[in-house]
């Protein structure tokens with residue numbers, strides 16, 4: 001399983017170093033706070049059962065449940081799942097590429113906060129997310145940067161050496177999303193740019209698959 005984010009969730013890492021030299025801040029305080037700002041654009045589009053992939057401490061799951069929308073988080077980190085449960089947000093511990101509850105029946109799947117990078121191959125991840133939602137459902141994806149970048153990343157500030165182990169990672173800008181979406185049987189139905197954050201809604205056509 002890729003990407004041990006636990007030092008970040010514990011507040012001991014503040015950013016990601018990408019293998020091309022870029023440094024990406026990890027807004028851990030935002031993850032641990034209540035949903036805010038551009039989160040609401042994403043949450044407002046969740047009209048039915050929603051699965052948050054790589055949910056971290058679960059602010060999005062908590063906000064959906066508070067609004068009466070059924071929601072579940074999935075994260076392979078024990079720490080993340082414990083933090084979710086402490087705030088009353090249901091979460092299962094596991095790899096999002098392994099078997100999950102309700103596969104193919106979710107109305108929405110979330111890939112927030114750069115989670116489109118998980119596994120290092122966004123085309124594979126989007127196909128996985130598309131298979132989790134029912135026809136007519138959608139995947140909400142946060143974007144970053146310009147085009148598609150695939151490589152490796154590591155956490156910064158994790159100890160004396162300064163960096164954690166490298167793991168596969170990727171970043172996807174809004175411009176790269178339509179082609180990636182198409183390859184997963186999805187189409188871009190809308191997008192938001194709000195300060196640093198970009199979010200797009202990718203719909204699984206009702207007739208697909």
Ligand SMILES: C[S@@+](CC[C@H](N)C(=O)[O-])C[C@H]1O[C@@H](n2cnc3c(N)ncnc32)[C@H](O)[C@@H]1O
Pocket residue numbers: 001002003004005006031032053054055056057058059060074075076077080094095096097112113114115118119
């Ligand atoms: C960039 S952080 C995002 C934090 C989160 N979205 C939030 O609101 O707090 C990535 C999260 O995805 C989880 N993760 C990474 N790879 C995963 C995988 N293959 N399956 C499930 N969770 C994964 C990490 O444990 C981490 O909590």
